[in-house]
Amino acid sequence: MFDKILFATTASPTCDNAAKVAFDLELKWDAKLFIFHVFGVPTRGYSPFVTDVRTGETEQIDPDYVEWVKEEMRNTYDVLLKDSENNVIEAVVGVPHREILRKARKENVDMIIMGAHTRDENVGAARYRAVVGSTMQRVAKAARCPVVIIARPCTTCWKLFSNIVFCTDFSKASDYAFLWAHKLAKTVGARLHIFHASDIGMGSTGQAQGQQEIEERIASAKERIEKKYVSKIKDYDNYGIEIWEGIPYVEILKYAREHNGDLIVMAHHTREIDPKDAVLGSTVEQVVLRASCPVASVNHPEKVSEEPE
Amino acid sequence: MPEGKLCNKQTVDAKEQLDALLADKGGKQYYEEMNHLDVDKKALRATLKNVVRSRFKTWLEICSHCGLCAESCFYFLANDRDPKQVPSYKIQATLGKLLKRKGDVDNAFMQECMDSAFSKCTCCTRCGVYCPFGIDTGLMFAYMRGILFSQGFSPWEMKIGTGMHRIYRAQMDVTTEDWVETCEWMAEEYEDDWPGLKIPVDVQNADIMYTVNAREPKHYPEDLAEAAILFRVAGENWTVPSEGWEETSLAMFAGDGAACKMQVESVYDAMDRLKPKRMVVTECGHAYRATVIEGPYWAGIKSGQPPVESIHYVEWVAEALRTGKLKIDPSKKIKEPVTYQDSCNYIRNGGLGDVAREIMGYIAEDFREMDPCREHNFCCGGGGGLNGIGRYREQRNVGLKIKRDQILATGAKLVVAPCHNCWDAIRDLEEIYKIGIRWSFLKPLLISMIDVPEHFKPTEEE
Numbered sequence: 003m004f005d006k007i008l009f010a011t012t013a014s015p016t017c018d019n020a021a022k023v024a025f026d027l028e029l030k031w032d033a034k035l036f037i038f039h040v041f042g043v044p045t046r047g048y049s050p051f052v053t054d055v056r057t058g059e060t061e062q063i064d065p066d067y068v069e070w071v072k073e074e075m076r077n078t079y080d081v082l083l084k085d086s087e088n089n090v091i092e093a094v095v096g097v098p099h100r101e102i103l104r105k106a107r108k109e110n111v112d113m114i115i116m117g118a119h120t121r122d123e124n125v126g127a128a129r130y131r132a133v134v135g136s137t138m139q140r141v142a143k144a145a146r147c148p149v150v151i152i153a154r155p156c157t158t159c160w161k162l163f164s165n166i167v168f169c170t171d172f173s174k175a176s177d178y179a180f181l182w183a184h185k186l187a188k189t190v191g192a193r194l195h196i197f198h199a200s201d202i203g204m205g206s207t208g209q210a211q212g213q214q215e216i217e218e219r220i221a222s223a224k225e226r227i228e229k230k231y232v233s234k235i236k237d238y239d240n241y242g243i244e245i246w247e248g249i250p251y252v253e254i255l256k257y258a259r260e261h262n263g264d265l266i267v268m269a270h271h272t273r274e275i276d277p278k279d280a281v282l283g284s285t286v287e288q289v290v291l292r293a294s295c296p297v298a299s300v301n302h303p304e305k306v307s308e309e310p311e
Numbered sequence: 312m313p314e315g316k317l318c319n320k321q322t323v324d325a326k327e328q329l330d331a332l333l334a335d336k337g338g339k340q341y342y343e344e345m346n347h348l349d350v351d352k353k354a355l356r357a358t359l360k361n362v363v364r365s366r367f368k369t370w371l372e373i374c375s376h377c378g379l380c381a382e383s384c385f386y387f388l389a390n391d392r393d394p395k396q397v398p399s400y401k402i403q404a405t406l407g408k409l410l411k412r413k414g415d416v417d418n419a420f421m422q423e424c425m426d427s428a429f430s431k432c433t434c435c436t437r438c439g440v441y442c443p444f445g446i447d448t449g450l451m452f453a454y455m456r457g458i459l460f461s462q463g464f465s466p467w468e469m470k471i472g473t474g475m476h477r478i479y480r481a482q483m484d485v486t487t488e489d490w491v492e493t494c495e496w497m498a499e500e501y502e503d504d505w506p507g508l509k510i511p512v513d514v515q516n517a518d519i520m521y522t523v524n525a526r527e528p529k530h531y532p533e534d535l536a537e538a539a540i541l542f543r544v545a546g547e548n549w550t551v552p553s554e555g556w557e558e559t560s561l562a563m564f565a566g567d568g569a570a571c572k573m574q575v576e577s578v579y580d581a582m583d584r585l586k587p588k589r590m591v592v593t594e595c596g597h598a599y600r601a602t603v604i605e606g607p608y609w610a611g612i613k614s615g616q617p618p619v620e621s622i623h624y625v626e627w628v629a630e631a632l633r634t635g636k637l638k639i640d641p642s643k644k645i646k647e648p649v650t651y652q653d654s655c656n657y658i659r660n661g662g663l664g665d666v667a668r669e670i671m672g673y674i675a676e677d678f679r680e681m682d683p684c685r686e687h688n689f690c691c692g693g694g695g696g697l698n699g700i701g702r703y704r705e706q707r708n709v710g711l712k713i714k715r716d717q718i719l720a721t722g723a724k725l726v727v728a729p730c731h732n733c734w735d736a737i738r739d740l741e742e743i744y745k746i747g748i749r750w751s752f753l754k755p756l757l758i759s760m761i762d763v764p765e766h767f768k769p770t771e772e773e
Contacts, residue, residue: 044530045698045735064336096530107496144500253747 323474338467472561555581564696580706
């Protein structure tokens with residue numbers, strides 16, 4: 003299912019948890035792992051200077067500097083690299099989200115793994131955000147393959163996942179997320195939770211919804227889940243459907259927690275990427291930030307086939 | 312050591328040479344070699360004869376040292392009115408002396424000249440506006456750079472820049488394949504949100520041939536996607552050339568005339584090949600000057616005009632707003648105070664001050680002019696290639712103070728800067744002086760404000 007995995011790292015502690023998962027996946031799936039670090043942000047005009055994302059210093063790049071960054075990366079992942087069999091370490095200059103997407107496209111990778119890049123205590127992570135808005139959000143939106151974001155320690159190894167929570171808002175992108183979640187659940191033998199949170203937040207009318215309306219919406223969501231998703235599940239009965247009402251990200255987190263979710267799969271198709279609102283803007287961001295398990299964002303049909311290989 | 316391995320009188324025409332230069336961090340070896348570089352006096356005399364003709368001779372002769380140019384120079388103002396920063400002094404002490412000595416000068420003098428030509432003048436040509444005789448010191452310094460280049464006295468980054476143009480016909484190592492691939496990539500990435508978005512490559516007889524700055528495909532391809540979105544919403548029939556897409560000319564900053572010609576001819580060849588009705592240059596100042604204003608002379612075009620009518624992006628935007636091809640949603644206009652950075656290269660040297668104001672009239676509710684502005688505006692502080700030269704970082708940072716104070720005086724926190732170089736200088740001044748401003752190109756601002764026709768909006772299928 004995964005031949006090529008791109009681990010996009012800040013090469014800082016923010017990505018330590020993601021690193022463990024990435025190296026783990028490389029071994030478990032006999033994949034090729036690209037350990038990819040965008041270390042310098044260039045200027046807009048003509049200039050040889052880049053801002054090093056880790057130190058915040060202005061640097062002039064030469065081959066030695068790149069080699070030094072790679073050496074640092076080797077030191078950072080010293081322990082993990084010992085067991086790794088098939089990896090490539092790369093350090094490049096550019097705007098982080100752009101270079102990650104470029105690399106993913108060039109290598110046609112099957113999955114991108116990232117840290118959340120959303121914690122302020124780390125200089126590198128903060129800079130990733132400050133310079134270009136949210137790297138994670140931009141990558142997740144545009145990548146043609148699933149993007150798995152890992153913010154906290156992942157206690158279960160990927161192949162032993164037993165609960166995959168697929169959350170839908172019935173968008174087109176959610177269809178692709180479903181296909182991937184389904185395929186993955188089948189492949190690793192996990193239970194597939196099909197979950198929808200009906201938003202009871204006050205709409206534009208400013209009126210709270212009555213109980214009857216909520217119940218009607220839940221019933222209609224159930225119908226849609228049957229039609230859109232359950233009808234596509236073949237030869238696999240380890241799945242369940244659940245619809246809760248509330249504020250979507252809260253309900254998703256509660257559900258995943260209650261059911262020991264090992265992975266949350268959802269689409270991420272917000273249109274607005276305003277750096278000001280990006281980080282905390284959408285449901286996905288909130289889920290990524292708060293979930294105790296990895297979150298996979300799937301938005302495009304590529305790399306998502308119905309049948310397990 | 313008459314000629315260094317890296318620092319020499321040779322032009323950079325092979326990738327190996329370029330790689331060797333790039334591997335020399337900060338130009339350490341390069342500048343060390345420069346200390347031993349011989350001046351070829353015979354060749355220098357010949358160059359002088361060629362470059363300094365009646366116009367420059369007259370200018371240098373008739374300058375009455377009245378000092379009216381002093382306060383026109385942002386370096387003079389930023390450096391506590393240092394008399395050595397008066398433009399007429401600066402040119403007399405370099406080109407003037409060189410001429411008087413008929414090229415009989417040493418290495419130290421040439422290095423002094425290089426330092427002056429690159430760190431005391433951005434060729435913004437503001438002083439020429441204030442000289443009662445119309446002496447254009449900026450222009451003379453531009454030629455001075457050429458004289459220095461011919462002798463190998465060029466800042467390390469400039470040598471690299473010209474090498475890029477000579478090898479890639481772009482200021483960065485972006486190949487034709489990279490470029491075409493980037494066009495496809497951006498169309499693909501953005502078509503979810505903008506159904507049917509295309510970046511048409513090599514279409515003949517289009518109304519517009521669009522050309523860019525290599526920074527865009529290299530690091531900020533979103534810019535290309537944004538251009539495509541705006542052209543599409545405006546209903547333009549447009550294309551980009553697969554070759555000859557790069558407008559900029561670091562060769563112009565470096566004074567490498569032959570590379571200037573090579574670069575601009577690649578664009579003119581694309582015009583000949585695709586026969587567009589017009590060419591539009593991206594939001595870049597010196598690119599416009601190089602390709603639209605100076606280029607025809609480099610290419611030896613007698614009319615002094617590019618092969619097809621060529622306009623700057625701001626001209627296209629103003630026209631699109633005027634004719635209603637792009638419509639601004641009044642509720643989305645910029646509400647906060649906003650100011651505009653007049654790029655020397657297309658405002659003072661291109662006369663586009665009015666169109667810039669016209670655009671601001673459409674998009675801003677509280678537009679505040681800098682003082683002075685338009686053709687009197689000060690250089691951003693990073694012009695003429697200065698942003699890119701490590702050796703003169705400190706001098707540049709001092710110069711940025713003038714722009715900082717101009718922006719602060721407007722009270723605006725947002726600066727519209729439709730020029731890559733100005734954009735960068737303003738970003739850097741914020742990093743250095745932390746005055747709490749934001750800055751932007753026009754494209755992202757416009758996209759957030761325009762009325763998008765229904766059929767260009769994405770449909771959410773179930």
